[in-house]
Amino acid sequence: MWQNLKWEINAKFKEKIHRHVSSFQVIILGFMLVILLGSLCLTLPLATRDGQGASFLDALFTSTSAVCVTGLVPHDTASYWSVFGQAVILFLIQIGGMGVVTVSVAVAIFSGRKISLMQRSTMRESISAPQVGGIVRMTEFILKTVFLVELLGAVAMAPVFVRDFGFLKGVWYAMFHSISAFCNAGFDLIGIRSPFSSLTTYASQPVINLTIMALIIVGGIGFLTWEDVKRNRLHFSRYRMQSKVILVTTAVLIAAPAVWFFFFEFSELPLGTRLLSSLFQSVTPRTAGFNTADLTKMTEAGQMLMIVLMLIGGSPGSTAGGMKTTTIAVIFSSARAVFRQKERAHFFQRRIPEEAIRTAGAILLMYLGLFLAGGMFISYEEGIPLLDALFETASAIGTVGLSLGVTPELGRISQLILIGLMFFGRVGGLTIIYAAVPSRCVSGSAFPQERITVG
Amino acid sequence: MWQNLKWEINAKFKEKIHRHVSSFQVIILGFMLVILLGSLCLTLPLATRDGQGASFLDALFTSTSAVCVTGLVPHDTASYWSVFGQAVILFLIQIGGMGVVTVSVAVAIFSGRKISLMQRSTMRESISAPQVGGIVRMTEFILKTVFLVELLGAVAMAPVFVRDFGFLKGVWYAMFHSISAFCNAGFDLIGIRSPFSSLTTYASQPVINLTIMALIIVGGIGFLTWEDVKRNRLHFSRYRMQSKVILVTTAVLIAAPAVWFFFFEFSELPLGTRLLSSLFQSVTPRTAGFNTADLTKMTEAGQMLMIVLMLIGGSPGSTAGGMKTTTIAVIFSSARAVFRQKERAHFFQRRIPEEAIRTAGAILLMYLGLFLAGGMFISYEEGIPLLDALFETASAIGTVGLSLGVTPELGRISQLILIGLMFFGRVGGLTIIYAAVPSRCVSGSAFPQERITVG
Numbered sequence: 001m002w003q004n005l006k007w008e009i010n011a012k013f014k015e016k017i018h019r020h021v022s023s024f025q026v027i028i029l030g031f032m033l034v035i036l037l038g039s040l041c042l043t044l045p046l047a048t049r050d051g052q053g054a055s056f057l058d059a060l061f062t063s064t065s066a067v068c069v070t071g072l073v074p075h076d077t078a079s080y081w082s083v084f085g086q087a088v089i090l091f092l093i094q095i096g097g098m099g100v101v102t103v104s105v106a107v108a109i110f111s112g113r114k115i116s117l118m119q120r121s122t123m124r125e126s127i128s129a130p131q132v133g134g135i136v137r138m139t140e141f142i143l144k145t146v147f148l149v150e151l152l153g154a155v156a157m158a159p160v161f162v163r164d165f166g167f168l169k170g171v172w173y174a175m176f177h178s179i180s181a182f183c184n185a186g187f188d189l190i191g192i193r194s195p196f197s198s199l200t201t202y203a204s205q206p207v208i209n210l211t212i213m214a215l216i217i218v219g220g221i222g223f224l225t226w227e228d229v230k231r232n233r234l235h236f237s238r239y240r241m242q243s244k245v246i247l248v249t250t251a252v253l254i255a256a257p258a259v260w261f262f263f264f265e266f267s268e269l270p271l272g273t274r275l276l277s278s279l280f281q282s283v284t285p286r287t288a289g290f291n292t293a294d295l296t297k298m299t300e301a302g303q304m305l306m307i308v309l310m311l312i313g314g315s316p317g318s319t320a321g322g323m324k325t326t327t328i329a330v331i332f333s334s335a336r337a338v339f340r341q342k343e344r345a346h347f348f349q350r351r352i353p354e355e356a357i358r359t360a361g362a363i364l365l366m367y368l369g370l371f372l373a374g375g376m377f378i379s380y381e382e383g384i385p386l387l388d389a390l391f392e393t394a395s396a397i398g399t400v401g402l403s404l405g406v407t408p409e410l411g412r413i414s415q416l417i418l419i420g421l422m423f424f425g426r427v428g429g430l431t432i433i434y435a436a437v438p439s440r441c442v443s444g445s446a447f448p449q450e451r452i453t454v455g
Numbered sequence: 456m457w458q459n460l461k462w463e464i465n466a467k468f469k470e471k472i473h474r475h476v477s478s479f480q481v482i483i484l485g486f487m488l489v490i491l492l493g494s495l496c497l498t499l500p501l502a503t504r505d506g507q508g509a510s511f512l513d514a515l516f517t518s519t520s521a522v523c524v525t526g527l528v529p530h531d532t533a534s535y536w537s538v539f540g541q542a543v544i545l546f547l548i549q550i551g552g553m554g555v556v557t558v559s560v561a562v563a564i565f566s567g568r569k570i571s572l573m574q575r576s577t578m579r580e581s582i583s584a585p586q587v588g589g590i591v592r593m594t595e596f597i598l599k600t601v602f603l604v605e606l607l608g609a610v611a612m613a614p615v616f617v618r619d620f621g622f623l624k625g626v627w628y629a630m631f632h633s634i635s636a637f638c639n640a641g642f643d644l645i646g647i648r649s650p651f652s653s654l655t656t657y658a659s660q661p662v663i664n665l666t667i668m669a670l671i672i673v674g675g676i677g678f679l680t681w682e683d684v685k686r687n688r689l690h691f692s693r694y695r696m697q698s699k700v701i702l703v704t705t706a707v708l709i710a711a712p713a714v715w716f717f718f719f720e721f722s723e724l725p726l727g728t729r730l731l732s733s734l735f736q737s738v739t740p741r742t743a744g745f746n747t748a749d750l751t752k753m754t755e756a757g758q759m760l761m762i763v764l765m766l767i768g769g770s771p772g773s774t775a776g777g778m779k780t781t782t783i784a785v786i787f788s789s790a791r792a793v794f795r796q797k798e799r800a801h802f803f804q805r806r807i808p809e810e811a812i813r814t815a816g817a818i819l820l821m822y823l824g825l826f827l828a829g830g831m832f833i834s835y836e837e838g839i840p841l842l843d844a845l846f847e848t849a850s851a852i853g854t855v856g857l858s859l860g861v862t863p864e865l866g867r868i869s870q871l872i873l874i875g876l877m878f879f880g881r882v883g884g885l886t887i888i889y890a891a892v893p894s895r896c897v898s899g900s901a902f903p904q905e906r907i908t909v910g
């Protein structure tokens with residue numbers, strides 16, 4: 001009987017691994033396909049204002065940036081691309097923001113087809129859902145949330161944009177920026193005033209500031225968390241541990257940097273604008289990518305703080321990228337347990353699985369390694385200051401889109417590096433590795449354990 | 456019977472914790488006492504060349520730097536301190552390099568007193584020995600190794616220094632630099648030629664270069680590893696897993712950066728000097744602190760690579776500081792296990808304990824946090840470039856002593872921050888935390904486990 005049970009567990013485990021690997025590959029291929037199609041559309045002559053079409057590399061860079069909801073751009077969106085080009089970009093953002101898999105499942109649902117088990121498990125991996133069940137319900141919930149929130153955002157901002165740009169353009173702007181903000185994409189059309197200026201001309205406009213911030217936060221907290229909030233309303237104690245961790249970490253990561261920015265930056269601004277700017281620049285690096293302040297005028301310490309926030313990123317199962325709030329929270333909790341000489345890391349009276357701690361460490365290492373290697377290489381290759389290059393790689397890997405202004409001047413190799421980092425940041429490092437590395441069944445657990453001193 | 460057993464285990468556990476905490480506190484108090492006595496000696500009028508004595512803060516900074524074998528100096532050692540002052544510094548380096556506890560145990564042994572259990576366990580913590588047994592033998596081994604290696608180093612370098620500075624001064628220089636190199640202290644007396652020039656005037660002198668590098672590497676690999684090498688000679692497979700990890704990691708961390716430096720820096724030097732310089736600048740950041748090249752003339756990418764090496768540091772149970780080679784190796788191994796979806800991290804067919812992985816993560820987090828916070832604060836406070844400030848904090852926390860030249864210009868608060876970081880880096884973050892935080896017996900293992908998504 002024991003043999004049988006063991007065999008059964010073994011088979012289930014293998015099947016699970018097998019299913020995962022395939023899901024990972026499907027997710028990656030889906031993103032790649034959409035990026036490639038987007039690139040082709042952007043090379044069309046009617047995609048640019050000058051009627052020449054973009055070079056393939058620029059189109060690929062922009063398409064990757066849109067699908068990976070990053071917002072780094074080699075050309076200013078408003079002044080370089082035609083309305084058709086902008087519409088393509090917006091379409092890519094919407095697909096990328098919801099996730100390629102969610103979109104494909106949604107299409108399947110609407111066309112009345114049956115959702116296969118494969119699609120369910122891929123969807124589960126893709127939105128980091130805790131179980132396979134309820135995928136159809138979850139997809140419907142995501143779609144409803146996305147369109148409802150984006151509609152509200154557009155309605156809130158429309159009056160300001162209509163006042164500034166006339167009715168048609170104003171409505172288009174409200175729609176574009178609402179989608180871009182909710183998807184944490186960071187693309188904007190305000191460069192029409194002065195290229196690459198992002199939202200700096202709206203720095204003291206409360207409606208635009210508050211709406212965009214709200215959209216960013218809602219989008220970056222993740223569908224799973226909203227589903228939890230919807231189900232349990234204001235009964236915080238009934239939320240899943242993950243939802244609690246996400247909400248608390250997000251609040252801390254917005255409040256603390258805002259205080260720093262308020263006291264150590266923006267001292268030349270009037271009080272109201274200073275408050276708005278501190279808050280906005282604290283919300284945007286994880287992983288929205290709009291800015292209302294001139295980032296090059298901030299202190300280097302402030303820029304470094306932004307780099308840290310960019311690397312941390314948003315929450316899992318959301319429109320955001322980066323290492324994720326939960327990753328950093330798990331590492332902190334584990335460290336706290338080590339410091340107190342307790343046995344176990346925990347949050348809200350729930351133990352954190354050992355696997356999550358190890359995975360979080362691996363993710364931290366991957367992000368730090370790629371961030372540093374990319375930044376050092378670009379700094380050396382382009383002969384630009386290291387901090388500017390690191391800011392750029394953190395922005396790419398966190399799918400943020402903020403820049404100290406070096407993106408348009410980069411050479412081919414650096415552009416390709418950033419394309420790779422954006423893809424890595426959106427799809428997720430582990431998804432890529434699990435898709436590429438065949439799972440070997442050598443477990444290493446047969447080896448005897450031996451002490452090793454660290455620190 | 457179960458109750459009895461449980462009670463017994465519990466009591467043993469508590470006793471163990473209690474013993475540890477006390478050991479930690481003893482280590483910290485020992486270091487503090489030596490630093491304070493050193494500071495007082497350095498404020499004496501006869502300690503400086505101008506006969507005025509140093510200010511208390513400068514004396515404290517220099518004494519901390521010497522005891523924590525860092526090498527950051529507010530005043531050039533050769534031109535500011537008198538021979539008495541230099542002798543005090545050398546004495547502090549020797550104590551700090553061997554470790555305050557080792558020295559006190561050695562004194563007890565020589566004066567024929569019995570070594571108490573408390574002393575044994577403190578010594579064990581202090582040199583990261585795997586067991587309490589054999590402490591007397593281990594102490595004797597350490598003393599013999601230290602004096603033998605330092606003597607050999609001095610003899611090797613004496614001819615060059617005697618040629619350059621005459622007999623008496625030459626011998627003094629050979630002794631000083633041999634001890635400073637073996638203890639990974641980074642203090643030098645060559646500033647007599649041009650203040651703060653370190654070994655740049657010897658950049659193409661093979662004897663000095665090779666001897667100093669050898670001393671640094673031998674000192675930074677750790678007494679436990681040498682004991683293993685001595686016991687098992689060239690039978691690598693018989694070494695402890697920790698020794699193997701240390702040797703391999705050290706080799707990689709010397710070879711890889713040397714290759715980078717050779718190809719991307721020092722292109723203006725003749726081939727021989729370029730080879731020596733690449734190797735020397737690769738050996739010195741973990742955690743020696745001499746330099747034969749002008750660090751301010753390196754590319755920012757090269758400076759960043761040095762920062763990474765400084766943070767990693769040397770090996771446990773050695774004269775070196777930093778996060779330690781084993782910490783970074785354990786994190787890599789754990790990440791590799793996660794990537795391959797294996798169950799367990801391992802090295803050389805030995806499993807790594809879960810505790811080591813968690814501790815390594817906590818140490819990484821502590822070092823990164825203090826490094827970034829310190830650098831950002833100093834950059835903001837002193838109005839200096841962030842990279843210079845980060846270089847300085849990495850140098851302090853890794854007890855390295857390399858600098859881009861900002862140490863002498865720093866204000867009081869920044870000096871105090873660096874003093875704190877040097878102490879942290881030498882004594883070890885966990886030792887400080889375990890000494891300060893009372894061990895609470897809430898284990899958290901009673902909480903139910905709950906899934907959390909990371910990355």
Ligand SMILES: [K+]
Nearest residue numbers: 070185289400
């Ligand atoms: K973005």
Ligand SMILES: [K+]
Nearest residue numbers: 525640744855
């Ligand atoms: K040093």
